Amino acid sequence: MTAPPAKPYADSEVGRLRTVMLHRPGPELKRLTPRNNDDLLFDGIPWVGRAQEEHDAFAEALRGHGVEVLYLADLVRETLAVPDARAMVTEAVLADPRLGVGLRKAVGQLLDTLEPTALAEVLMAGLAHHELRTGRDTLTYTLMDEHDFVIDPLPNLLFTRDSSVWIGDQVAVTSFAMPARSRETTLTEAIYTHHPRFAGTELVYEPGFEHVEGGDVLLLAPGVIAVGVGERTTPAGAERLAQRVFERGLAHTVLALPIAQERATMHLDTICTMVDVDAVVMYPNIADSLVAYTMTAGEQPRLTGPEPFLTAAAKAMRIDMLRVIDTGLDPVTAEREQWDDGNNTLCIEPRLAVAYERNIETNARLEEAGIEVVRIAGSELGSGRGGPRCMSCPVSREPLQR
Template sequence: MTHYVDSEVSRLTTVMLHRPGPELARLTPRNNDSLLFDGIPWVGRAQEEHDAFAAALRERGVEVLYLGQLLAETLAVSEARTEVIAGVLDDRRLGDTLRGRVAGYLADQDPPRLADVLMAGLAHEEMKPGPGGLVYQMMDPHDFVIDPLPNLLFTRDSSVWIGDRVAVTSLAMPARARETTLTEAIYRYHPRFAGTDLLYQPGLEHVEGGDVLLLAPGVLAVGVGERTTPAGAERLALRVFAAGLAHTILAVPIAQERATMHLDTVCTMVDVDAVVMYPIVADTLRAWTVTRGADGEPVVAPPRPFLEAAAEAMGIDRLRIIDTGLDPVTAEREQWDDGNNTLAISPRLCVAYERNVETNAQLERAGIEVIRISGSELGSGRGGPRCMSCPIERVPLTDDR
């Protein structure tokens, strides 16, 4: 099948989600910080909220693929199974004795069970009888032999489609590094994605999908901050240019704070010429404009206001701003609750958390239809509808106007 994405807002036809599962139940007050969650979600309610999100997409004609199911089907391919297990065993914490027992344990699992273990992790007490060896004996009974991956919920970060190619990203935080081994295996070995060219791979300089916005065909904005490095933005630009997928990359520095970890936590598109944006950064956000020189090397222009540089690259007079909140306190609260992190299903139609009352009202005043979903538990990992979705296919923007 051919998959294709050239913008943030053209009509969405296929998306990859991850329904939260046992990996979320592994979160405790003891480990939630290291696993990058601000709270301990109620798993059953999070699943209900996620099911409602998926249902809202289906009601609008969107095909929903689930990462867990794709992974189980991928692991039926022997090469994929071998590669993914090798990635788990390449953990210097294990030691030879425990590594051997883990290898045997994983080899004994059928594809669905193996997928569950790779996502939800393997606890110390689940290995019975204990494998012996110094490493296992010195582990705390509450430790994990294989760490859970609760952030799989945010499928946007581990891959992003640009045109007909997919960039499997390089995640910066150690708690998330193994996510991309699963995502890469899906794109390389699942029959649905046969022949897909990988534009980026894990192991390269850090780039995360939440920092990549497809502003228009041929124009990308890449946030640079806590998760995506300048070197990662440059590497992605070089590969995008070489593939002929864009003519302009905007490198956008963002504040390195927990609430603004990705560019899409302060800015997402809701129409071909409109963004919903955290007002505190609207006037200060800047961009370095990167284009391809005649020798193939990047040409970098001095920084300019982001909104000005984006409009020029997109070939429009201006980029309309829809603020999150009418006053600074409301704006800050709703930005923290992912008010800026909307998912566009088509131009002027987006999904947003219902709790961001003022932001949603602002969107509707600007002519944007809002599909409200509950996110009281889903939001505990600091991510909204855009974070939780990886668009795999959209109608080309030129065909959708």
């Protein structure tokens, strides 16, 4: 007899992982070219077949440790069978101001003819200029470059961590800073609103709010959240998220961590992730300089700080010390492995983490510190600047004991 699926819930980064949402690379990655990869936030053009092989091995490694894997594409197709969900996502596509009146009508007519599987593919992989058969006599279409997309592809769907974060039994559907990713949350919100598996889910954050991205949100402990503030998440977004989780009783402390607004440190999880209930692996070049501003629950969030992140985190977590795994790397190696997402690990349970195999030195230091490392290939997956944590949205983790 098959056990019922685990209920959505997460109060930490390290509680036993039961269910995760992934997105297997698909035709949207085949839309990347040297002409558009920068706009679509990729540093290179991935070999899609190899990226799929690497992703399949990642998913199999998780299944091998008893984790249920949900695929975003399957959830999108199933969600689009619900009329209200279909209307929600097509309305978002047609709201694109680039389309104009005539082209918007033609695109709408096309989308209306597609059954859920075909519609899902267009919504994820986009619609190229030459693929549209009607509406070609409109000014907007005529003056488009032949390399333009009528509907942009979403290659960053690969990084499912960013568009939603489970906090307790509620989900934060995030608000993207980069235009290339803004439509991703339409699909995510539709899933959580209309898919039967997530019926009744409460949203603690919504796409219309200030910018917050999931890669910047770490659940340090039950009731304690760290939020990176930098290139993708704004101070206003961190403040709004704090207020929302305080109002819902989902947290008592939110730490806001200013991080450099650079490509290499686009999210907090590119420089720091948890590998045990009281331990993080952190980019050594910033470990001593990272500070935190502490917000605590009140009529409006009460603000104190700044103070060293490790000190503020330990206080909020009510532990003596938040340990940093000393990678002992020289500055050049540290910079190389940080760029290759050496600090971007996904915990399956305390002291068991998935990491890219290429970060040899970081992985060796983790194992010396008692962290078992599940190594996966990522030569092609990493071209979008994301590691195992970026590519996974935990839907269900076992609660940590308070």
